[in-house]
Amino acid sequence: MLSIDVYTSDYKPIAATPPGWGGRQATWPASTATLIHGRHEAALVDALITLEEAQRLTEWIRAKDRTVTTVYVTHGHADHFLGLSVVLDAFPDAVAVALPEVVPYAEEQLSAPVLAYWESLFPGRLPARTVAPRPLTGEVITVEGHELRPVPVGQSDTHPSSVLHVPELDAVVGGDVAYDGIHMWLAQTDHEARMRWLAALDTVEALRPRIVVPGHRDPAAPGDDAAAVIAASRRYLHDFDTSVAAASDAGEVIRAMTTAHGERGNPYTLFASATAQFPDQEPDAER
Ligand SMILES: [Zn+2]
Incomplete structure (x- = not known):
């Protein structure tokens, strides 16, 4: 019998103040790490980024008296796996894996220039040691004989991305x-990528889940109801895509999206997503 528990790490201030953001404190979105566990063993999905939050995560796992045997990394963005070394130090027998096509992207995040970018956002707060996941061999991860299935989905806020399906749950x-x-982080998407992201949500829906755990969620978000999470993500992608098509500058996108989705957390994400769509314009949040 498996159980699932989700750890949500809160919004974090980032050090870099982007031009046009108006001197307000920019934050990084709240992120999740998910534990799928049996009686003694567990698999962890994603491992957060800062030293402090990865330490809190391992304390949270230890309090459950479970041993992590596998860490699965869903995609190659460092904010989902720089905490790996902390988790592996706490659970030295665990293996960290990702789909073979994801591994090169994770490794690239550990290259000096990209790591310097993350360090500029979180100076002095990243774990001293970095570890990339290894390519998963085979199709499944097991926890006490129960199967967890990585599913490639192509595009999310980056490409390639995957989800982990737990059929039993x-x-x-x-x-x-x-x-x-x-x-939603749309800074690295264009119209075509957003359409592929919508297709990835169709892939998730086709698995007929009852629970969908989002990689980023507001700490006060109501839960992991699959239908609600999928519908809200689809609506956001559609609305962003439509507003970009209709707008002549980033400010118009920000205004339209704030009207439709202003209750969502981390407005800095919207600013970054919108300004990236108009690379020739000076960013100006006040517009
Ligand atoms: Zn992310």
Whole structure:
């Protein structure tokens, strides 16, 4: 018998103040790490980014008296796996894996220039040691004989992305395919990528889950109800895509999205997503 528990790490201030953001404190979206556990063993999905939050995560796992045997990394963005070394130090027999096509992207995040970017956002707060996941061999991860199935989905806020399907729990740990109560990171997408992201949500829905755990969710978000999380993520992607098509500058996108989705957390994400759509314009949040 498996159980699922989700750890949500709160919004974090980032050090870099982007031009046009108006001197307000920019924050990084609240992120999840998910534990799928049996009586003694557990698999962890994603491992957060800062030293402090990864330590809190391992304390949270230890308090459950479970031993992590596998850490699965859903996609190659460092905010989902720089905490790996902390988790592996706490559970030295655990293996960290990702789909073979995800591994090169994770490794690239550990290259000096990209790591310097993350360090500029969180100076002095990243774990000293970095570890990339290894390519998963085979099709499944097991926890005490129960199967967890990685499913490639193509595009989310990056490509390639995956989710982890737990058939026995009717659950999908969604990585960044689904968000809940938080602006979605669309800075690296164009129209075509957003259409592929919508297709990734169709792939998740086709697994007929009851639970979808979003990679980023507001700490006060109501839960992991699959239908609600998928519908809200779809609506956001559609609305963003439509507003970009109709707008002549980033400010118009920000205004339209704030009217429709202003209750979502982490407005800095919307600012970054909108300004990236108009690379030739000076960013100006006040517009
Ligand atoms: Zn993410």
